[in-house]
Amino acid sequence: MTQRALSTPPRLPPRSLRASVEGNGSSVDRAFGAVGAGAAGALGLVLVGVAASVARIAWPSIQATGLSFVTTSVWDPSRGTYGALAFVFGTLVTSFIALLLAVPVALGVAVFLTDLGPRRLQRPVSSLVELLAAIPSVVYGLWAALVLAPILRTTVQPALAAVGGPLFSGPNVGFGILCASLVLAIMLLPTIASVSRDVLRAVPADLREGALALGATPWDALRLVVFPHARRGIFGAVLLGFGRAIGETMAVAAVVGSRADISPSLFAPGYTMSSVIANEFPAASSELHVAALAEVGLLLFVVTVAFNVAARVLVARSREGSPRASQAGAGSGGAA
Amino acid sequence: MTAVTDSEASLRLRGARAEGGAEATAKMSAADLSAWFGDKQALRRITLPLIERKVTAIIGPSGCGKSTFIRCMNRMHEVVAGARTTGDVLLDGKSVYGADVDPVRVRRRVGMVFQKPNPFPTMSVRDNVLAGLRLSGIEPPDADALVEEVLVQAALWDEVKDALDRPGGALSGGQQQRLCIARCLALEPEVVLMDEPCSSLDPIATAKIEELIHDLRDRYTIVVVTHSMQQAARVSDYTAFFYVGELVEYDHADVIFTKPSDPRTEDYITGRFG
Amino acid sequence: MTPELESAYSGRKLAARAAKTASSVAVGLALLPLFAVLAYVASQGARALSVAFFTEPIGVRGAGMANAIVGTIELVFLASAMGIPLGIAAGLYLAEYASTPLARAVRFSADVLAGVPSILVGVVVYAVVVVWMKQFSAFAGAAALAIVMLPLVTRTTDELARAVPDSLREAALALGAPRWRTAIFVVLRTAAPGIRSGCLLAVARVSGETAPLLFTAYNSRFFNESLFDPTSTLQVQIFTYTMTPNDDWHAQAWAAALVLVALVVVLNVLARRVLAEREPA
Ligand SMILES: Nc1ncnc2c1ncn2[C@@H]1O[C@H](COP(=O)(O)OP(=O)(O)O)[C@@H](O)[C@H]1O
Ligand SMILES: [Mg+2]
Numbered sequence: 001m002t003q004r005a006l007s008t009p010p011r012l013p014p015r016s017l018r019a020s021v022e023g024n025g026s027s028v029d030r031a032f033g034a035v036g037a038g039a040a041g042a043l044g045l046v047l048v049g050v051a052a053s054v055a056r057i058a059w060p061s062i063q064a065t066g067l068s069f070v071t072t073s074v075w076d077p078s079r080g081t082y083g084a085l086a087f088v089f090g091t092l093v094t095s096f097i098a099l100l101l102a103v104p105v106a107l108g109v110a111v112f113l114t115d116l117g118p119r120r121l122q123r124p125v126s127s128l129v130e131l132l133a134a135i136p137s138v139v140y141g142l143w144a145a146l147v148l149a150p151i152l153r154t155t156v157q158p159a160l161a162a163v164g165g166p167l168f169s170g171p172n173v174g175f176g177i178l179c180a181s182l183v184l185a186i187m188l189l190p191t192i193a194s195v196s197r198d199v200l201r202a203v204p205a206d207l208r209e210g211a212l213a214l215g216a217t218p219w220d221a222l223r224l225v226v227f228p229h230a231r232r233g234i235f236g237a238v239l240l241g242f243g244r245a246i247g248e249t250m251a252v253a254a255v256v257g258s259r260a261d262i263s264p265s266l267f268a269p270g271y272t273m274s275s276v277i278a279n280e281f282p283a284a285s286s287e288l289h290v291a292a293l294a295e296v297g298l299l300l301f302v303v304t305v306a307f308n309v310a311a312r313v314l315v316a317r318s319r320e321g322s323p324r325a326s327q328a329g330a331g332s333g334g335a336a
Numbered sequence: 337m338t339a340v341t342d343s344e345a346s347l348r349l350r351g352a353r354a355e356g357g358a359e360a361t362a363k364m365s366a367a368d369l370s371a372w373f374g375d376k377q378a379l380r381r382i383t384l385p386l387i388e389r390k391v392t393a394i395i396g397p398s399g400c401g402k403s404t405f406i407r408c409m410n411r412m413h414e415v416v417a418g419a420r421t422t423g424d425v426l427l428d429g430k431s432v433y434g435a436d437v438d439p440v441r442v443r444r445r446v447g448m449v450f451q452k453p454n455p456f457p458t459m460s461v462r463d464n465v466l467a468g469l470r471l472s473g474i475e476p477p478d479a480d481a482l483v484e485e486v487l488v489q490a491a492l493w494d495e496v497k498d499a500l501d502r503p504g505g506a507l508s509g510g511q512q513q514r515l516c517i518a519r520c521l522a523l524e525p526e527v528v529l530m531d532e533p534c535s536s537l538d539p540i541a542t543a544k545i546e547e548l549i550h551d552l553r554d555r556y557t558i559v560v561v562t563h564s565m566q567q568a569a570r571v572s573d574y575t576a577f578f579y580v581g582e583l584v585e586y587d588h589a590d591v592i593f594t595k596p597s598d599p600r601t602e603d604y605i606t607g608r609f610g
Numbered sequence: 611m612t613p614e615l616e617s618a619y620s621g622r623k624l625a626a627r628a629a630k631t632a633s634s635v636a637v638g639l640a641l642l643p644l645f646a647v648l649a650y651v652a653s654q655g656a657r658a659l660s661v662a663f664f665t666e667p668i669g670v671r672g673a674g675m676a677n678a679i680v681g682t683i684e685l686v687f688l689a690s691a692m693g694i695p696l697g698i699a700a701g702l703y704l705a706e707y708a709s710t711p712l713a714r715a716v717r718f719s720a721d722v723l724a725g726v727p728s729i730l731v732g733v734v735v736y737a738v739v740v741v742w743m744k745q746f747s748a749f750a751g752a753a754a755l756a757i758v759m760l761p762l763v764t765r766t767t768d769e770l771a772r773a774v775p776d777s778l779r780e781a782a783l784a785l786g787a788p789r790w791r792t793a794i795f796v797v798l799r800t801a802a803p804g805i806r807s808g809c810l811l812a813v814a815r816v817s818g819e820t821a822p823l824l825f826t827a828y829n830s831r832f833f834n835e836s837l838f839d840p841t842s843t844l845q846v847q848i849f850t851y852t853m854t855p856n857d858d859w860h861a862q863a864w865a866a867a868l869v870l871v872a873l874v875v876v877l878n879v880l881a882r883r884v885l886a887e888r889e890p891a
Contacts, residue, residue: 032790036703039696040716043764046757047719050730053737108636116633119417125637127882132644134878136818138845139867142852143647146860186643193640206454210516213412214468214523215444217626224471228458240725247727249821254852274729274821281733282825297733301726308725312718440619473618 054297061291069295075260075276077285082292084299086260090270091300094177094252095245097266098184103238105185106192113193114200115208115218115226126197133190141254144183149174149255152182157267170265173257178266180256184245192241195315199233200226236314243307247300249274273300362426363388363557364409364446364527369423371404371413378404380581381423386527391549391558393572393589395565397604400578402561403451406529409559410446411439427527444472447525451532451561453512455504455519462500464515468523482522490518491548510541517548527557534567546571565605569593577601648871655868658861668842669831675866677833681748681841682870685827686817688752688837693759693816694809698798700760701767701805706793708772717768724761731757732822740826746840751827755816762815766808770801807885814877818870820845844870 061069065082072083109129113122153174160168203226211221227234257269258279273296284290362385371379379401386392386409394402407413408421411432425432432442455464465483469476476482483500487493492514496507504515513533520528530549534542549558549571562568568575568589575592577585577600585592585601596602666674700716707713735754740746774797782792798805820843828840829850844866851863 029789032793033703033707036699036706037712039700040703040713040764042696043700043723043760044716044719046760047723047726049738050723050726050734053734054730057733057737105636105639108633109640111629112633112637116630117637125641128641128644131875131878132640134814134818134874135644135647136820136845136870136874138818138820138848138852139651139871140647142848142863142867143650145852147646147650189640204454206450206452207456209412209415210450210454210456210519211467211471212415213410213443213448213450214471214519215440216471217440217622219626219629220471220473220622222629224467225456225458228456243725247725247729249727249729250849254849274727277729277733278821278824281736282828294733294737297730301730304725304727305722308722311725312721438623440623473622 051298051301054294054301058291058294058298060288061295064288065292065295069292070299073260073262075271077280077289077292080286080288082288082295084273084292084296086262087271087273087276087296088299089262090177090180090256091246091272091274093270094180094184094256094272095242097177097181098188098245099238099242101181101185102188102192102241106189106237106241107196107234109189109193110196110200111222113197115222126194129190129193132186133194137187137248137250138254140183140187141251144179144251145175145254148183149179152179161267166264167266170263170267171269172267173269175255175257175269176265176267177256177263177270180252180270180272181266183251183255184248187248187251188241188245191244192237195237195240196230196234199230199237199315202233203229232314232317236311239307239311240315243304243311246307247274247304249278253278273297360387360390362386363428365426366405366408367424367426369405369408369421369425371401371408371421372419373404373416374418378581379408379421382578382583384576384583384586386557386559387574388557389554390573391553391560391571392574392576393568394559394561394576394578395563395568395604396578396584398563399580401581402563402578403531405578406448406531406559406561409527409529410443410448412443412448414439444523445525446527446529447520447523449513449516449520449528449530449533451535453509453516453536455507455512455515457503457505459504460501461496461504461507461515464504465518465522467519472523486518486522489521489552490514491544491551492518508541510537510544513537513541513545514548517545521552525556527559528552530558530560532561532563534562534564542567565593577604579604651864651867651871654861654864655866655871658865659868660865663862663865667832668847675842675844675847675862675869677830678842678844678847678866679869680833681827681830681843682817682845682873684748684841685752685755685823685843686813688748689755689759689816690809690813692752693756693812694763696756697760697763697812698767698805698809701764702771702793702798704764704768705771705774705797706789708768717765720761720764720768723757724765727821728754728758728819729821729824732824732826735822736825743838745838746826746828747838748827748834748841749837751823751841751843752837754822754826755819758816758819758822759812762812763809766812767801767805770804770808771797774800803884807881810877810881810884814874814881817877818845818874820849824849 061082069082069084070088071085073085073089074081074083075086109125113126117125153172157168157172157174157178161172207225207229208221211225212218216224252272253275256272256275258271258275259269260271260276261268263270277293277297280289281293284293364386366382366384369379369382370377382405394405396402404413409425413419413421421433427442427445431437456467459467462483463470465486466476466479484493484497487496492511495511496515504512507515517533534545537545546567549560552558553573560568560571572589575587575589576583577592577596577598579600585596585598592601593605596605660674663674664679665676667677668675704713704717731754735750735757739750739753743750778796778800779792782796783789787796823843823846827843827846829846830840830842834841848863848866848870851859851866854860
């Protein structure tokens, strides 16, 4: 049936019938429009629904704690004290360190894939980077907890402690802010690399060629022509990475140390917004506890949406005209 | 080995013929040059001189390999994924495809103007002119004088002297193309390759570029790709006619346009195909 | 070249070479954790895999994860059954009415939704489905995964359907085909390979999703008898075992990770295959 519709020209019905077919068609058309609009609307509704229902569960906590929820850091469900500052702190610090580590590497990978790497290596490396994105977050968590954290404890952190300073002091258990930041960096890398790659690819070829024809080396062309053109999109890619880092849950929950503390030490155990929800929500002890966790979720929602909106706007503007680009990006995100 | 010798012989032959005996040297030459995009062959064993301080026009129907040919001259062909060449290209008698030759140096000496004007949109008019030098890590001491000199050469100065800080992309198409020519000239190349420099321009802008080519011929060896026979006849000293990747005929422009020896050339210039 | 250019050039050449080296080093740094993770998962997982792993349920020491494997597959199927048709319908609608304000707004919310942390999807499904049904359930878990899939499928369909040239649409419409037939039999069929690939990638993505299941599907030591019972999944079980200090359970977690990674990689490879078939290059 569907085969025929394409391969053989439709036999036209007799003239008297055609009007009715059209009439029929247009009512189906309307139904088609309605179904599609319904599906599309559902999607918008889900987004609004997320915000609304999280806010609704959070309401008792919003009422009970007010502003102190985000200005204090004592989180003690057994006494009914809920201050989320330590989670906000942990989230921002781990995400920031992760970006610091991931961005230079990701940009190096992106320019390898577009300009600087040998052509025959570009495709396989690109696939491997996407594989890095495909590994589920919970597997990274397992690896980080059982492999990375012990390495940090026995080798890396003692070496850093020898450097000294408040950042590299304190308890050395492996689990903590540094470990969470590292595993986050690994997980952000493919996102930032592949979005930057798409952005760089979308820079018109004639600009690159214009520079090369003037006797630029590939690096000169990148530095002086391609980067200025792609700057906004790359910034968007970084924001997108930050948005993901903030929401990343399972791997961080496995290694962050799960303690609501604000400490200058990178070795210290901490907590993030998403991982406290993951750990405490299933076994929340009271309605206020549930509400407080939902309020953490609401904070998380607001922050990630803000970052994503900003990032999308930047990336979309700088890669207009390459419709395939975001397809790869959309499908290759890792699992949280 | 023998193939190369053959083509060298034919190169001399053609060169001599083009000169009608008068003395002229080839600044560049293609020797038995073939080019591919993946499996698709775009050029078939082209042997062709580019005479020093003359304008050579390359004509032929679209897709016949004109762009590919000039992109092989400054090694821009290899920028395309899967592209490769065989045969050779000589610049002052030395191969530009030798194992120890750096394509960046070749491109510095053999400048290029593209079909679609491509000024750098993130740079001002002034910075566009200086882009070649900046890309080379050079900050010229008398930048202003240089910018003026080159823009005058490119017949653009009067139109942009008050807009040097505006972005390059804000100029009209014809102005953008002359800006690209200025950008190329600022590097003092020895050869200037132009790929259909007027194809996206209106008749007035086209006339200006043609005039410019005329003015530049004393200082540079120029190659102009064009699909306009009239333009080739107006601007060139020598003309080469390409057809499906092959060089069909090469001679003095007036010979090509008055008494071509190959029937395919005649068909093309009289508009019977193409 | 002038001597001036010549001397500047040697510096630039050095910079170019340094940049090239740096980008290769970056690739090495990026791939190092990939190989480290894969090597551990493969070696530790293979050591812990056994027949019992696939046949026995979770529970007693050294037992298997049969119920978790079934649970993961069940959830992925259910989620796909909900998320894919809805996503394709929404994407097709967006493409066919691409420039209406509604379409733009929805497209934008799809992008934003794709960036919402999946744990929040879990919170919402908990609030709506779990609280309403008064228990954790496979159905709730599948609903959460479907919501995670939805924006991915929608946007892939949208982009690929929009890439179908208008001339094809016009040809069909000019033959008298109504718009819905044009959309389904011309646009959707033309874009089908890419959409199939996108759907497979979305399925791969949710196969490993854990956070939205923690308080929707929850966990269980038994094969679940109904969709409305809580169910175990490989991914939640991996997390549970990760957080224990028990070596046997860690071994089980590696084995589960191997199965999960194999599943995800196979889905990814399939997705790429499907796409490659479309573009014989
Ligand atoms: N990037 C490319 N990839 C594959 N084939 C190409 C590419 N560019 C040009 N070709 C092919 O090479 C042949 C010559 O192209 P070109 O040199 O651009 O022709 P012209 O400039 O004379 O119009 C054409 O058949 C064209 O299809
Ligand atoms: Mg051309």
